[in-house]
Amino acid sequence: MQLHSDKILRDAHFELVQSKLEHYYSNTKQQPVSAKWDIELIRNFAQAVNLESGSDATKVYEHVLKGLTDFAVHTPHPNYLGLFNPRANFPSIVADLITATFNPQLAAWSHAPFANEIENFLVREFGRKFGYAPDTTDGTFCTGGAESNLTAVICALNKAILDFQEKGIGSIGKQVVIYCSSAAHHSIVKAAKITGLGTQSVRPIATQPNRQIDVEALKQQIVTDQENDCIPLMIVGTAGTTGEGAIDDLQALRTIANAEEAWFHVDAAYGGAITISERYKRWVAGIELSDSITLDLHKWFSIPMGASLFLTSHKTILHQSFAVRTDYMPEDGNPDEVVDPYVHSVQWSRRFIGLKMYLPLAIYGWEGYEQLIDTQVELGQALKAMLQERGWEIVNDSSLPILCFSRETYEADEMTTIVDAINDSGKAWLSVYPINGRQTARVCITNYLTGQRELEELIALLEVHKI
Numbered sequence: 001m002q003l004h005s006d007k008i009l010r011d012a013h014f015e016l017v018q019s020k021l022e023h024y025y026s027n028t029k030q031q032p033v034s035a036k037w038d039i040e041l042i043r044n045f046a047q048a049v050n051l052e053s054g055s056d057a058t059k060v061y062e063h064v065l066k067g068l069t070d071f072a073v074h075t076p077h078p079n080y081l082g083l084f085n086p087r088a089n090f091p092s093i094v095a096d097l098i099t100a101t102f103n104p105q106l107a108a109w110s111h112a113p114f115a116n117e118i119e120n121f122l123v124r125e126f127g128r129k130f131g132y133a134p135d136t137t138d139g140t141f142c143t144g145g146a147e148s149n150l151t152a153v154i155c156a157l158n159k160a161i162l163d164f165q166e167k168g169i170g171s172i173g174k175q176v177v178i179y180c181s182s183a184a185h186h187s188i189v190k191a192a193k194i195t196g197l198g199t200q201s202v203r204p205i206a207t208q209p210n211r212q213i214d215v216e217a218l219k220q221q222i223v224t225d226q227e228n229d230c231i232p233l234m235i236v237g238t239a240g241t242t243g244e245g246a247i248d249d250l251q252a253l254r255t256i257a258n259a260e261e262a263w264f265h266v267d268a269a270y271g272g273a274i275t276i277s278e279r280y281k282r283w284v285a286g287i288e289l290s291d292s293i294t295l296d297l298h299k300w301f302s303i304p305m306g307a308s309l310f311l312t313s314h315k316t317i318l319h320q321s322f323a324v325r326t327d328y329m330p331e332d333g334n335p336d337e338v339v340d341p342y343v344h345s346v347q348w349s350r351r352f353i354g355l356k357m358y359l360p361l362a363i364y365g366w367e368g369y370e371q372l373i374d375t376q377v378e379l380g381q382a383l384k385a386m387l388q389e390r391g392w393e394i395v396n397d398s399s400l401p402i403l404c405f406s407r408e409t410y411e412a413d414e415m416t417t418i419v420d421a422i423n424d425s426g427k428a429w430l431s432v433y434p435i436n437g438r439q440t441a442r443v444c445i446t447n448y449l450t451g452q453r454e455l456e457e458l459i460a461l462l463e464v465h466k467i
């Protein structure tokens with residue numbers, strides 16, 4: 001640790017790293033988006049350090065930056081049109097540096113009051129944007145959508161089962177059931193595994209051709225389950241499915257959840273960002289009626305991983321679900337005035353995740369984010385038209401900027417061959433997604449550097465590689 005007491009060295013290291021990061025940030029487009037890799041080579045490169053004696057810091061920093069440059073799918077690249085991974089915006093990158101340096105401990109309010117109040121402020125602000133009533137809104141920052149969805153299942157269990165805290169799953173005596181569409185994210189299944197409900201508690205409900213949950217099929221399944229003495233615990237609506245960007249009929253799901261007294265959770269990990277747009281937020285109408293919401297910040301909000309928000313319209317449910325007593329944590333006085341996150345969430349020690357949302361929001365404002373989201377929706381519409389003009393068939397049905405496409409003449413795997421060839425070229429990166437037994441190319445716009453030029457480049461690549 002000696003080394004780092006020397007300011008001159010620190011300055012030199014900062015300068016070295018900063019100049020290389022700046023180079024990467026401003027020249028990302030000059031990188032191949034991705035490459036073909038040799039596992040052995042990468043494994044050896046990762047091990048090419050001396051852990052016994054340590055080595056010269058400059059060399060180690062350069063080693064890491066080279067490894068990340070040479071051996072990664074460059075999600076910050078404007079031609080990365082793959083999964084929801086964005087390019088982090090500049091203030092959020094600075095936020096991570098600030099957070100690591102101050103390293104505030106957010107477990108207890110009294111250890112990091114300002115940081116905690118920033119997170120509480122953001123919970124209230126996002127709650128407001130989603131249409132929750134201010135006096136009942138609560139929430140917590142999570143590492144990702146998987147943790148947010150897990151939190152939702154835990155809250156649902158605590159709401160439904162009075163002595164769940166003490167007696168756990170065994171106290172139920174019946175099979176409880178989670179309903180979601182067959183296109184829902186598999187972190188719901190994981191949450192069922194983790195909470196001890198088991199995968200058999202999840203009912204993947206059939207979807208309509210547009211991939212929205214089939215509400216009639218859901219109703220029928222609930223009737224069948226009740227005949228078999230099962231309890232409907234929770235209904236999960238997805239606002240922006242991971243594959244095709246479908247948004248369930250949230251209002252219809254709320255009505256069903258009401259009738260069954262089930263918890264209504266909206267997994268809006270990706271699509272929730274549309275709430276920021278005055279023009280398009282009607283697409284997620286009904287989200288304000290939910291019991292809880294998952295919103296990933298590290299998807300459409302251009303924030304580095306891992307950053308997600310769990311929001312709930314039940315003021316006390318997080319406390320009810322996660323409260324524990326300890327002798328060694330600082331006492332924080334009146335619990336009506338301040339909240340200790342460690343008795344309020346899955347995590348204990350916790351990073352200041354909220355700063356990387358707070359800084360860009362304070363700098364760009366909701367207006368800045370709204371413009372970004374509207375622009376990306378419109379780029380999606382433009383790309384759709386460009387693809388159709390050139391004979392590509394859009395196979396999914398979403399207004400969000402996710403397009404799954406193929407050609408009418410293509411059967412099972414032709415699109416995979418084309419996508420592989422494009423990805424191997426290093427000039428763009430797309431994913432493949434199967435729809436009705438056929439592979440489609442899946443393109444998603446979440447990168448603030450992606451523009452008309454990148455769309456034209458994609459069209460040109462498709463022309464070169466099409467069969």
Ligand SMILES: *Cc1c(COP(=O)(O)O)cnc(C)c1O
Nearest residue numbers: 144145146185242267269270296
């Ligand atoms: C990405 C995603 C998740 C999982 O979120 P992570 O941040 O990857 O943990 C959950 N649900 C949906 C709909 C998603 O798109």
